[in-house]
Amino acid sequence: MAAELHVALVAADREVWSGEATLVVARTTSGDIGVMPGHQPLLGVLESGPVTIRTREGGTVVAAVHGGFISFADDKLSLLAETAELSDEIDVKSVEQELARAKAEDDPEAERRADVRLRAATAGR
């Protein structure tokens, strides 16, 4: 049996997702990073971006993560985020509205946040 990752994706106010996975891809400040079982201990700063988790059953979980950390040791991976949403929790319509509003108001940060959420939502479908 292949080794597994114990993944915990936690936001500041709740645990968003936890379970076993074979691969986790996240975006750190210096680029995308993929973590598989047996990776060397790692502590990195996350950019706001989508996080992709390939589960043991072969499914894919995508989440939009805004700011936070990735820490990995002993095949335990924790993704800490101030806010995190699973792709199926994201309401595409309202995010599209948000994106349009952010563009109209010229708010690059809000625009980026909405963009990340939108991409995560579509990637998870």
Next chain:
Amino acid sequence: MGAQLRVYKRRIRSVTATKKITKAMEMIAASRVVKAQRKVAASTPYARELTRAVTAVGTGSNTKHPLTTEAENPARVAVLLLTSDRGLAGAFNANAIKAAEQLTERLEREGKQVETYIVGRRGVAHYNFRERKVAETFTGFTDEPSYADAKKVAAPLIEALQTETADGGVDELHIVYTEFVSMMTQTAVDSRMLPLRLDEVAEKTSTKGEILPLFDFEPSAEDVLDALLPRYVESRIYNALLQSAASKHAATRRAMKSATDNAGELINTLSRLANAARQAEITQEISEIVGGASALADANAGSDN
């Protein structure tokens, strides 16, 4: 109905109304405690993982960071006091304020200048009434604090910590809040949040003894620490806000419960007094009738003769 009896009846009615209100407040507070406790529990995984990460960086690298190194002569310190917006919670706010004042006194004895930051209207009112200097105040969210509120509170504190002491910054950050021990016990505690005492942090998360692996930092230890510590402060403040909210609701529940009990007792006493007054009235009426009847009888007996 006699005047005396009417007065008692009126008081019983008013106390009954008060009792209804306090009973309702008690039940609302009880349900809010549960909600607040659940929020504390929900925020624990994040806080635990974050503390682990901070410990890992702190012990695993030789990075010097203003937020982890002790200043040689701390001249100025920040004290964050968490109170509630509303009262009716027994000694909840008084205890927190008292703890903050003791801490301030101790720090001033050590020759440090104290900057006070206050959350909650009750604390703000206390300090304003005494015309004490307050660095910054935050109000309006103590019943149900959100993470965004914690960020709002943390922002000026982190900024003050990162500023040089000579330019108006602070060297240490202390926090005074009410720890939720159980439904019946809440204690006001003060603790130094920054600079970090890593051994203490490790002890709290029971990672003591566990050998932390040698981490690979992405992009670098300094950058990770830079990003990590503000989040750590926010998460600690968030946790303190939640505990303080849970404690406040528990204190309110207890205060309202004793108010309800007292009202019930008062109603009992008043009902007894009202019964006695009614009985006295009846007795008096009877004796008046009897007296009147016998006077009539005497008069009739007199006229017959």
